[in-house]
Amino acid sequence: MCETLLDVRGLCHSFPLGAGRYLRAVDGVSFRIRKGEIFGLVGESGSGKSTVARCVMNILRPQAGSILYRGVDVCDPAQFRANRRMLQTERQIIFQDSSSSLDQRMKVADIIAEPLAVNHIVPPRGSLRAEAAFQLRYVGMDPAYLDRYPPELSGGQRQRVAIARALTMEPSLLVADEPIAALDVSIQAQIINLFRHLQAEHGFTFLFIAHDLAVVRYLCDRVGVLYRGKLVEMAPTKELFDRPLHPYTKALLSAIPIPDPRRERARTRFHFDEAAFDRTGGFVQVSPEHFVLGGKEAEP
Amino acid sequence: MTADADRAEKLLDVGRLSVTFASPAGAVEAVRDVSLDLAPGEILAIVGESGCGKSALCRAIMKLLPASARVQADRLAVAGTDIRGLSERDMCALRGRLCSMVFQDPMTSLDPTMRIGAQIAEAVLAHEPGMKKDAVRRRVLELMDMVGIEDPPARYRLYPHDLSGGMRQRAVLAIALASRPRLLIADEPTTALDVTVQGQILDLLRDIQRGLGAGAVLVTHDLAVAARAADRTAVMYAGRIVEIGTTEEIFYDPRHPYTWGLLASLPSLAAEGRPLYAIPGMPPTLSPPPKGDAFACRNRYALAIDYDQAPPLFQVSPTHYAATWLLDPRAPAVARPVGGELHV
Numbered sequence: 087m088c089e090t091l092l093d094v095r096g097l098c099h100s101f102p103l104g105a106g107r108y109l110r111a112v113d114g115v116s117f118r119i120r121k122g123e124i125f126g127l128v129g130e131s132g133s134g135k136s137t138v139a140r141c142v143m144n145i146l147r148p149q150a151g152s153i154l155y156r157g158v159d160v161c162d163p164a165q166f167r168a169n170r171r172m173l174q175t176e177r178q179i180i181f182q183d184s185s186s187s188l189d190q191r192m193k194v195a196d197i198i199a200e201p202l203a204v205n206h207i208v209p210p211r212g213s214l215r216a217e218a219a220f221q222l223r224y225v226g227m228d229p230a231y232l233d234r235y236p237p238e239l240s241g242g243q244r245q246r247v248a249i250a251r252a253l254t255m256e257p258s259l260l261v262a263d264e265p266i267a268a269l270d271v272s273i274q275a276q277i278i279n280l281f282r283h284l285q286a287e288h289g290f291t292f293l294f295i296a297h298d299l300a301v302v303r304y305l306c307d308r309v310g311v312l313y314r315g316k317l318v319e320m321a322p323t324k325e326l327f328d329r330p331l332h333p334y335t336k337a338l339l340s341a342i343p344i345p346d347p348r349r350e351r352a353r354t355r356f357h358f359d360e361a362a363f364d365r366t367g368g369f370v371q372v373s374p375e376h377f378v379l380g381g382k383e384a385e386p
Numbered sequence: 387m388t389a390d391a392d393r394a395e396k397l398l399d400v401g402r403l404s405v406t407f408a409s410p411a412g413a414v415e416a417v418r419d420v421s422l423d424l425a426p427g428e429i430l431a432i433v434g435e436s437g438c439g440k441s442a443l444c445r446a447i448m449k450l451l452p453a454s455a456r457v458q459a460d461r462l463a464v465a466g467t468d469i470r471g472l473s474e475r476d477m478c479a480l481r482g483r484l485c486s487m488v489f490q491d492p493m494t495s496l497d498p499t500m501r502i503g504a505q506i507a508e509a510v511l512a513h514e515p516g517m518k519k520d521a522v523r524r525r526v527l528e529l530m531d532m533v534g535i536e537d538p539p540a541r542y543r544l545y546p547h548d549l550s551g552g553m554r555q556r557a558v559l560a561i562a563l564a565s566r567p568r569l570l571i572a573d574e575p576t577t578a579l580d581v582t583v584q585g586q587i588l589d590l591l592r593d594i595q596r597g598l599g600a601g602a603v604l605v606t607h608d609l610a611v612a613a614r615a616a617d618r619t620a621v622m623y624a625g626r627i628v629e630i631g632t633t634e635e636i637f638y639d640p641r642h643p644y645t646w647g648l649l650a651s652l653p654s655l656a657a658e659g660r661p662l663y664a665i666p667g668m669p670p671t672l673s674p675p676p677k678g679d680a681f682a683c684r685n686r687y688a689l690a691i692d693y694d695q696a697p698p699l700f701q702v703s704p705t706h707y708a709a710t711w712l713l714d715p716r717a718p719a720v721a722r723p724v725g726g727e728l729h730v
Contacts, residue, residue: 130580131551240668241436270435270607275651275664282661297580300654304662341581343610345652347633350613355585 091259091291092119092142096151099137111137113315113365114151119259124285124292126306126323128299128338134315135295139263142293143179155259175205178252182264184244188236188251195232198222198250205255221250225280242273249280261293266301278305299342303327308375311335316365321376331378334358397569397601398424398447401461405442408454414673416442416455418625424569429595429602431616431633433609433648437669439625440605444571447603448487449477465568482513482565490574492554496546502557503542506530509564529560534590552583556590563594570595570602576611588615609648613637618705621645624680625672627699631706640724641700641708643685649724679711687712687720 097115100108112134119125129135140146142153144160153160155177158169166173178201181187188197198221199214209217219229225246236244245265252260262281266274278301284290296302302309303323310320311334319332330336337358344350367380405417417439424430434440445451447462449469462470464484469477489495497505506526511517517525523542530538533556546554555575562570572591576584592615595602604616612619612633619637620630621644629642640646649655650663667684670676676683682692689711691697700713712720 130582242668271609271648272435272651272665273668275653275662278653279661279664298653299581300652304653304656337582341585342654343581343584343608343614345609345613345637345649345654347613347637350610358582 089121090118091121091156092293093154094118094138094142094151095154097138097141097148097153098150099134099141099146099148110315112141112148115312115315115317116151116369117310117317117320119291119293121258121291122285122289123308124281124294124306126302126309127293127295127312128297128302128309129312130297130338132314133312135297135312136263137315138312139179139261139293139295143177143261144173145179171205175201175207175255176258177261178255178257178259179261179263180245180248180252180265182267184241184248184268185236187248188244190236192235193232194218194222194234194236194239194247197236197247198254201251201255217254218250221254222247224253225250226276240273241269242276245269245273245277246280249277249284253284256288257290259291259293261295263295264297265294267297274301281305299339311338314363314365316379317369318379319377320369325373325376329376331372331376332380334363395425396423396463397426397428397465398422398603399461399463400447401459403443403446403457403459403462405439405446405451406456406458407442408456409673412673414671415675416625416672417446418672418675420622420625420627422620422627422630424601424603426568426601427596427599428618429592429604429616431604431606431612431619432622433606433612433619434622435607435669437672438622439672440622441573443622444487444573444603444605448481448485448571449474450487482509482567484567485569485571486562486565486567488555488558488562488570488572488575491578492551492558493546493578495558496554498546501543501545502549503530506557506560506564509561513565525564526560529564530557532563532594533557533560534586535560550583551579552587555579555583555587559587559591559594563598566598568600570600571605572602573605574607575604577607584611585614591615609637609652610654621648624670624675626680626696626709628681628710629706629708630699631702631708635703635706639702639706640722641702641706641713642710643687643712644681645708646722646724647684655724679709689717 095116097112099112100110103109115138127135141148148161159165160173195215195218198218202209202214202217211217211220218232222229227243227246266277269277285292294306306323308322309326311318313334319335330339336356340356364380369377369379371377401421403417403420407414407416420443432440446457459470503526506529507522510522510525527538535541535553535556576587579587606612616633619633620627623644629645640649647665651665653662656662665684670680678694679692679696682688691711697709697711699707699709701707711717
């Protein structure tokens with residue numbers, strides 16, 4: 087259980103803004119994900135969550151740092167080439183917006199079976215179509231949808247198709263970049279339950295990226311908090327929510343909306359002063375599993 | 387006579403409003419038989435999933451629906467002015483003065499090529515043509531200050547892309563308030579914003595609305611937003627208001643099974659380790675709407691009559707109404723699965 091599947095070390099990535107300026111989207115982020123764990127990465131928009139996900143999936147090439155997947159440095163071209171097949175089949179990603187991540191002109195059956203086809207894998211269930219039907223049923227949809235096109239489906243159904251497509255490869259690592267942010271409340275609950283079910287049954291390792299802290303608290307085993315490209319705190323979910331140490335984490339947690347009018351209106355918010363953010367400090371271990379950026383701020 | 391006087395005091399008075407869109411698949415009944423009212427100084431939240439008709443309802447109140455939409459209403463009055471028969475030209479003169487609207491995504495409601503100050507000034511001038519240049523500038527700075535944009539003179543010359551999402555939404559709010567509207571309609575004003583900023587914008591909206599004595603309709607899919615900001619909450623499903631009451635009543639004493647489902651499916655209210663309650667199935671299509679109660683096929687408490695006849699709004703308290711047959715005296719007693727002591 088304690089085997090490390092993904093090891094991200096000192097990841098840095100910046101985007102050119104023009105005129106010689108750069109935006110440091112991810113700045114020295116390190117974390118490890120153990121096998122069979124759901125690791126949540128939270129932060130506000132622009133904090134670098136998606137950039138981390140894209141680096142992990144080799145969509146972006148980080149400028150510094152290394153990403154070890156099963157001990158293989160995925161950013162090293164030679165190592166990547168030597169393990170290409172393993173890396174491309176074992177890691178899968180689910181994007182936020184399923185209306186743009188699914189090809190509008192492909193039928194659901196072809197979308198779900200495409201990863202098998204492009205990787206020349208013999209479908210374990212006989213035909214590509216049978217495989218697609220199986221995966222579709224697995225995510226809770228009727229195989230009658232196999233011949234539909236994505237625009238004919240609702241948002242929740244499309245997201246299920248995106249999940250089914252990722253599952254055809256029976257991945258070990260599933261990266262989910264805000265997979266439920268675009269869905270309605272009642273559909274969100276269905277997809278969250280699906281994730282929990284899949285994880286319990288398959289033992290996937292999850293990198294779950296979200297801005298909705300209530301969902302993260304419900305779903306994840308451990309959580310890392312990103313702020314302006316820096317990982318400011320990392321701890322098991324319960325510990326993070328019970329004992330946040332970094333002022334930004336405190337502000338973020340105090341901002342979670344509570345669907346209860348009296349409690350919601352009575353509470354005071356913790357304000358985080360952006361100007362006071364010190365990005366130079368090191369990561370300090372407070373307890374075996376709890377890390378926080380900057381030593382002096384870690385005082386309870 | 388007294389009914390007329392009563393009506394005149396209402397900021398918004400909607401009676402049996404229906405909106406129908408023509409589509410190739412047949413008429414889509416987006417809003418069906420909605421009645422609601424709003425008193426000055428009050429915030430009403432309209433909560434519902436996408437496609438439930440909440441945006442169509444707002445646009446009907448603003449008369450911003452496309453010409454293909456058919457709007458029918460017994461009453462549709464803003465601040466005592468009946469807007470049903472008004473032409474677009476008359477409506478243009480009233481829009482802003484009577485009611486303003488804030489949309490979801492500030493990046494698309496602002497002009498990316500215009501400075502923030504100039505955009506707010508444009509709104510000020512649109513409602514008070516011929517205002518002197520320095521008076522306009524003073525008013526813009528005052529508006530920027532009111533919506534919590536710090537150091538207005540410095541921000542005046544910035545472009546939308548220079549501002550953060552929260553600041554942009556504040557600028558949009560300033561534009562909406564430039565005409566001193568009696569009624570502010572905010573369609574998902576915080577959905578595109580981060581949680582840390584969401585609370586600030588909601589508090590700001592509440593403070594400003596209180597200060598100006600205006601009324602506000604807050605459309606959202608997020609129950610927590612309603613919990614924070616609204617005095618009263620209406621829950622919409624498949625084009626109808628299924629439950630309406632004070633926010634306390636909706637959260638602590640919900641009566642409609644759909645409201646129960648919405649509350650139970652929130653991860654923040656879920657018991658640790660237990661699967662989330664998910665409302666089975668999906669919202670129905672509204673062309674044509676299903677016979678009987680539109681929620682019946684997803685409702686675990688559905689009665690036989692639900693499949694046959696749509697329930698009327700039953701009165702629970704003077705302020706609280708719910709459209710479910712469970713409130714009929716002949717219905718079997720059902721224990722409420724959420725609400726009540728859970729929240730106290």
